[in-house]
Amino acid sequence: MSTETIPSSNFLRTIVEDDLKSGKHASIVTRFPPEPNGYLHIGHAKSICLNFGLARDFGGRCHLRFDDTNPAKEEQEYIESIKESVRWLGFDWGQNLYHASDYFEQLYQWAEYLILQEKAYVEDLTAAEMRAYRGTLTEPGIESPYRSRSTDENLALFRRMKSGEFPDGARVLRAKIDMSSPNLSLRDPVLYRIIHAPHPHVGNSWCIYPMYDFAHGQSDAIEGITHSICTLEFESHRPLYEWFLDTLPVPARPRQYEFARLNLTYTVMSKRKLHELVSQKIVNGWDDPRLPTLMGLRRRGFTPESIRTFCDRIGVGRSDSWIEMSVLEECVREDLNERAPRALAVLRPLKVIVDNYPEGQVEEFEAANHPQNPELGNRTINFSREIFIEQDDFSENPPKGFFRMTPGNEVRLRYAYIVRCTGVVKDEAGAVVEVHCEYDPASRGGSAADGRKIKGTIHWVSAQYAVDAEVRLFDRLFSDPNPDRGEIDYKQFLNPLSIEVLSGCKLEPNLRDLDPETRVQFERQGYFRLDPQDSVIDQLVFNRVVTLKDTWSKK
Incomplete structure (x- = not known):
């Protein structure tokens, strides 16, 4: 029996169905737009399955677009790992691979267009000063003294920024919208900043880079995206997304929709915290089997089928909620119980x-x-x-x-x-x-x-x-269901028993020739796979994928 399920209904599927029935769109075009500044994790899998799944189920197409607007944090290694992870999950973008950096010239021209329309200006305030001028949720912001610069001066300064005359942080380009808007995203947001760093896709061609909010919607418009699907934290950015589309001569009018991101217990999914775990060597790289990264889950032995089932099972909603780690673990148990040899x-x-x-x-x-x-x-x-x-x-x-x-x-x-x-x-x-x-x-x-x-x-x-082997018993990386509480150091909840390495294990000899992609049930022990990196002919290394039963339910 396959773990593949009929996709469950959700509000986004209903929107797409209605748009197609009404003739608003002849076909749908979605996109998965990761930032190449780290490895994908299980939260990204939800977005991947949603965007590629909608395109597949309604006969449309889904683009893979790298939102590569910050060369200071982006690497080719991350780009390649993202492509590999999307393919591993079972999805293919075909000819539709794009980069936001592909549109840098057009975005620059649109930035100049905003200046000429007196909708943008070059800012000399420091980042700290801009924060102070921005105001609060209850108090309006204060207009910058540089907001009244002439069009000619703004255009000249912006072109000098592009030519590399100023150091990092010296100036930015801001949209001129409304410093008293109740929506902080509309209080003259930054459009461009100066970063003198090589870019993994366009090299040293640029030293000014667009901000995400400026690049994203326009990239959607250039590609003809019909349904721009993102997580709820971007809901407050939607008015800005629409302001750019209303103000610029873009070739299409995409629509942004938001859904609740995945919050999974007993782990962290902040890229910054995952970076910390890797850089501080608390874990052994981005593919450590204890991490929620897709490369880590893959190395551990999770199957793409089980992750797709998990993403469908948890559904797509508009309210933030927490999903128990046991739900993900049960999905892989169900899958492996049906297929894993004993x-x-x-x-x-x-x-x-x-x-x-x-x-x-x-x-x-x-x-x-x-x-x-x-x-x-x-x-x-x-x-x-x-x-x-x-x-x-x-x-x-x-x-x-x-x-x-x-x-x-x-x-x-x-x-x-x-x-x-x-x-x-x-x-x-x-x-x-x-x-x-x-x-x-x-x-x-x-x-x-x-x-x-x-x-x-x-x-x-x-x-x-008997065949000798090393067996690694992986468990949850954190002992607390919510380690990422913000006010305290999440690392204090690290589980000291998240890995146990057993040497001198004795296995039946048939496992010597096991295919590395085959998961196997060690009877009465759990589900295991050969470690794809450390296992060699003379030294077998097995990773425990998951126990036979939920051992945390009574804790």
Whole structure:
């Protein structure tokens, strides 16, 4: 069964349907416009699925456009990772790859047009002075003393800014709108600033760069975007978006719509904080499997199908809300439960010797690769006199209700035999280092010939055939559901148990040749995948994708 679902209805789908039915648009054009100043995270996945999904479902097209207006923070590495992540999620922009920097010349000409229309002026106030002049939500702003400059002076100064005559921060170009507007976005916003830095797409062609608010709507208009979809924090910017479209001779009239961004518990999705985690080496790079970045989730083993299902399941609304991390985890469980082959793996091995099993003898048992999907076939498991079991599957002094291996008690070895513990070997500190058992030869396959009931079943691997591996148990990066509270340092909530590295794990040999893209269920342990970077032929490294059950629900 596929995890793909029929897209759920939402207010944006209704808007698109109505626009197409009314003939307002012959077809729809959406866009996903990331800033190339970091790696994409799960919040971006919601926007990707929404924009590309609407275009797909209504026969339109979706553009991938890099909003590359700040070369001080942008890198080609981020551009390539964004393209890779969008493709990994299952979407394709075809021929529709664009950059805001593709339109720098046109944007510059429109900036001059605003100056000539006396709708823009060159500002000499410092950033701190502009903030002081801006006013508050309850008090109007104060007009700049440079607001009354003549058109000729503004045009000359702006051209000198473009030619590189002034240092960073010396001047900006501002729109001349209304310093008393109740909407702070309309209080003479900055259109251009000076940045002497090479640009990853256009090199050193420019030393003035448009602000997001100036570049975004005009880029939409140039590309013929019909539905410009963004998150709610841009709702207050919509009047400015529309002011530019009303004032400039743009070739089209896109419309902006806002939806609630994704807020996910037990993580942070601020780019600034993600940068901090990476730069301060609190995590191991942007693709650390504990991060909510798409590269991190991919490396951990999340599937694109499960993320698309998650984005559809949480829906699209107009009110901010928090989504539990368990919802995302359950989506990947559902997906992998249907498709992941099963395997035996002992993560904390304890040696068991079956004393009455013939030395040197090896038996083969057939096991299904998936209990509900026979099309995935079967595999062969070798059984021998010495095996490994999990340390916590044995207890010398078991608590009440413990039905696994204990002295004198019988337990079923999955797929193999029933065995009874007859003794243990301890080290000098008194810890059990070896368990001795006897097996029932008549119980091949795990069933007692006399029909006696065996309550416990445990997994195992043959000591002779086991493959050694390192297994990384990843958990939530933060121990608090809302670490990003603003007033306190989010890093104090870092989970000290977010990763546990186990060496010397024992796996069934079939996993030696596992395809790196295959996720597998270690029976009774969880879902795992080979780490695509650190795993090599001579040293297997597995990442835990997710546990079999939600282990946080009782915390």
